[in-house]
Amino acid sequence: MALPAKLSSSIVTALLPTSSRKAVPPTAQEPPAPTAPQPPAAPAHTVHQYRAIWVSDVHLGTAGCQAHFLLDFLKHNESDTLYLVGDIIDGWQLRKGWYWPQAHNDVVQKIMRKARKGTRVIYVPGNHDEAARQFNGLAFGDIEVHEDFVHVTATGRRLWVTHGDLFDSVMQHARWLAYVGDSLYTAILALNRYFNQIRIRCGFSYWSLSQFLKHQVKNAVSYINSFERAMIEEARHRGCEGVICGHIHKAEIREIDGQLYCNDGDWVESLSALVETLEGELKIVYWTELRAPPVAMSRRARRSQRASQPIDHETPQDVRPTEPV
Numbered sequence: 001m002a003l004p005a006k007l008s009s010s011i012v013t014a015l016l017p018t019s020s021r022k023a024v025p026p027t028a029q030e031p032p033a034p035t036a037p038q039p040p041a042a043p044a045h046t047v048h049q050y051r052a053i054w055v056s057d058v059h060l061g062t063a064g065c066q067a068h069f070l071l072d073f074l075k076h077n078e079s080d081t082l083y084l085v086g087d088i089i090d091g092w093q094l095r096k097g098w099y100w101p102q103a104h105n106d107v108v109q110k111i112m113r114k115a116r117k118g119t120r121v122i123y124v125p126g127n128h129d130e131a132a133r134q135f136n137g138l139a140f141g142d143i144e145v146h147e148d149f150v151h152v153t154a155t156g157r158r159l160w161v162t163h164g165d166l167f168d169s170v171m172q173h174a175r176w177l178a179y180v181g182d183s184l185y186t187a188i189l190a191l192n193r194y195f196n197q198i199r200i201r202c203g204f205s206y207w208s209l210s211q212f213l214k215h216q217v218k219n220a221v222s223y224i225n226s227f228e229r230a231m232i233e234e235a236r237h238r239g240c241e242g243v244i245c246g247h248i249h250k251a252e253i254r255e256i257d258g259q260l261y262c263n264d265g266d267w268v269e270s271l272s273a274l275v276e277t278l279e280g281e282l283k284i285v286y287w288t289e290l291r292a293p294p295v296a297m298s299r300r301a302r303r304s305q306r307a308s309q310p311i312d313h314e315t316p317q318d319v320r321p322t323e324p325v
């Protein structure tokens with residue numbers, strides 16, 4: 001039987017263009033200690049069982065990937081079917097420079113172990129791991145690779161599963177812009193990582209700077225809206241009642257014109273997955289909500305709590321001794 005580590009590295013090698021395969025160090029010694037924040041030790045909790053789990057945009061092979069958090073999530077969440085909805089391994093970044101710490105291997109091995117133990121693992125490649133699209137219809141050991149997939153929920157709803165880049169106008173018409181944006185995005189993610197390292201060290205919860213910035217940009221909002229519309233129109237066209245995708249790193253479940261739009265988010269900033277419960281309910285789960293340690297109250301929360309308190313608690317100067325001192 002092949003060693004899992006060997007298997008996982010052979011997948012990575014297969015995803016790279018032939019020219020860069022030689023550049024892969026044979027004993028893949030990862031660079032020193034990842035700077036990414038690691039999940040703090042949380043009390044043991046029960047394993048959740050779902051009908052299906054969708055994760056995407058993991059970007060293994062980049063420093064932005066929050067592999068420790070995903071590994072923790074995979075350890076505590078089981079499902080009959082696990083969908084890998086694209087951008088799992090980042091071929092774009094790996095081509096520029098090799099980055100493959102142990103935690104990234106651990107994620108690949110964890111997924112393969114699940115597949116061996118009976119979870120049906122379906123891999124739908126995205127744009128950053130588009131090299132895997134050449135394996136559409138084939139299987140990597142126990143992992144099936146599909147261009148897209150139709151998932152039927154326990155309640156009988158047909159949902160089209162696809163990464164989403166094929167409906168991204170930037171990806172289709174200005175690929176160079178996507179590459180520039182990718183470099184800028186990588187820089188913001190690096191900033192986000194250092195920022196959160198400090199936050200976690202100071203007892204604060206994980207908070208995504210890049211996500212905050214993205215939500216501040218109006219253009220991003222209209223861009224996302226048109227992306228969502230294109231996706232649900234295509235799902236309708238394909239005879240489905242909704243779509244499940246990733247790609248834009250924004251977790252969401254919304255009903256749009258009678259179609260269900262689901263985005264499972266990502267594992268570089270929002271640390272989120274989409275799940276279908278055994279009863280057929282779809283919901284987004286965030287690592288920060290599932291496993292977050294008790295968190296120091298934010299300044300804003302403290303302020304609003306103070307504001308809601310009766311005034312007399314806050315004005316000790318009004319309480320004067322009745323007797324002269």
Ligand SMILES: [Mn+2]
Nearest residue numbers: 087126127247
């Ligand atoms: Mn993508």
